[in-house]
Amino acid sequence: MNKVVLIGRTTKSPELRYAPGTGTAVCRFTLAVNRPYKKDETDFINCVVFGRSAEFAEKYFRKGLKITIEGRIQTRSYTNRDGQKVYTTEVVVE
Numbered sequence: 001m002n003k004v005v006l007i008g009r010t011t012k013s014p015e016l017r018y019a020p021g022t023g024t025a026v027c028r029f030t031l032a033v034n035r036p037y038k039k040d041e042t043d044f045i046n047c048v049v050f051g052r053s054a055e056f057a058e059k060y061f062r063k064g065l066k067i068t069i070e071g072r073i074q075t076r077s078y079t080n081r082d083g084q085k086v087y088t089t090e091v092v093v094e
Contacts, residue, residue: 030046
């Protein structure tokens, strides 16, 4: 089972785009999550949300807003403009 629940603050307002061809709304944002036993350590988690939930996130989420998300961890790769393969890990919010 691949499931993650995070509580943290958004680092900036989400970015909404529409996928070419399908027109599906795609919203990306970063969540700052404090580590439970170390006060000065924070993890910055990349998150992505699709469809109507993406439009909701773009409309209501702002920098510094404390939110709880639930989703799954996903890895993917792509080739950047320099021709190098880049690997990313993100949470797909459900």
